[in-house]
Amino acid sequence: MQGTMMNFPLTLTHVLERAGRLYGDSQIVSRLPDKSLHCHSYRDFYRRTRALAGALQALGLQKGDRVATLMWNHYAHLEAYLAIPCASGVLHTLNLRLHPDDIAFIANHARDRFLIVDDVLLPLLEKFKTQVKFERIFVVPLTGKPVPDGYEDYEKLISGSTQFVAPAIDENDAAGMCYTSGTTGKPKGVVYTHRSIVLHSLATATVDCLGLSNRDTLCPIVPMFHVNAWGTPFTAAMVGAKIAFPGPHLDAVNLLDLYESEKVTLSAGVPTIWMGMLQALQKEPQRWKLQANLRMVCGGAAAPESMIRAFDQFGLRVIHGWGMTETSPLGAVNYIKRELDGLSSEDQYAVRAKQGVPPPFVEVRTMAETGEAPWDGKSMGELQIRGPWVASGYHELPAESDKWTSDGWFRTGDIAIMDAHGYIKIADRIKDLVKSGGEWISSVDLENALVAHPAVQEAAVIGVPHPKWDERPLAVVVLKPGQSATADALRDHLAPQFAKFWLPDAVMFVDAIPKTSTGKMLKATLREQFQNHFIK
């Protein structure tokens, strides 16, 4: 027997229409390059987004055509987010932090047809423009200066647009694409569908996930080119939340000023951002009046427990989450389950430092060599995942199909430990685990413990070839400005928390740890740099 319900498509067209119809008065505030604030309403957003969609149609955009963006987080990027898929195109957010040659490679691989670019990013575009054949390039005049010759004006495109007639869209049509930022290897394209984005948005809005609601003011710090700012702009549009976009100003002081002036209640970013913000707050604890219910979503790399504790002292809640480009990205979010209410606050911190539990419709398992690892809080295995917003392949890269198991799970490349309550703890990337004398050592655990030392700003632990033990851990440490610590002091700090063989054999003090474009530590570079440290 079939059900009698409508087969209503899950498309972003509905999200846009809803945003315009129900939430016209909601506000969108963007910090511009000159630090002034650009303010408009969802009513303006709706009108302009439909105008952009109509203009794209008039340009001859065909179903599935890719439209690239090279933009910071602001109102015009949000317009592109909805207009391109609603016009049946595919939003392709280019990562402006990559090397220009890599951006060109990605734009060519995706066969991007049009480009929308911020005027302040034209110097970057100039570096790879000759390598890519965009048919048309539209420039968003964020600075208010005239658009230079050879480019078209985004504002003129919008104001000259005729009526938008929403095309029929199948919920499984492509809506957006992102390339993995990858710590190794060439970037790989993931193509999201209308359906996957809509379901991801619905899950994100649930209270046990991010609980993003109409009453929130969202500040997406994570760039809109990094897994669609973790999908938050779509979720915000769906629920009509106010949005405060930081534009290109991602330093702690500007962000905290924005939090204060716009009364931000939900924000999302990588640990590096939060560590910077924490230091600013510690330096001037009275300076900012922040919202009491401010939640800060931390993902992209592990949130150190010491950081979660430190923010608690300011009454600010860090929500730890885990995800990947391939998982849209929401794969797990941390909240204290009711059955854990009886835990001491110490034990609750240990839970909050885990990456969380999967949201509805996402399933995870950890696979060891011998089969599925038990959920016992100690057995490790490769984290595998499946669900309606998990990729089932890469764009035009059939050779990468070994990333999926024969029974249809995505192999994340992360090593995790599941506990009996269903919390995921990421121990490492497979390639970052340190194998010493046949025993595994989690670099992430050591790093989190190192940054809890008051003098340490950042730490990376890598496995380095060793004549006797195959590999031994070596810590690479950045000290806070004006602070000092010796290698022995740091080892003494770690000693009570770890087995002796886990303690790094060497500690190297450096000025900075190399990072990827999305803020992940580039351990491959460090491994190369220190490869001969124990083998002379």
Ligand code: AMP
């Ligand atoms: P990306 O696709 O660039 O977002 O990178 C995804 C990878 O980032 C994951 O496979 C993890 O290795 C890492 N990652 C993301 N979130 C976390 C987290 N909360 N803790 C530890 N690693 C994380």
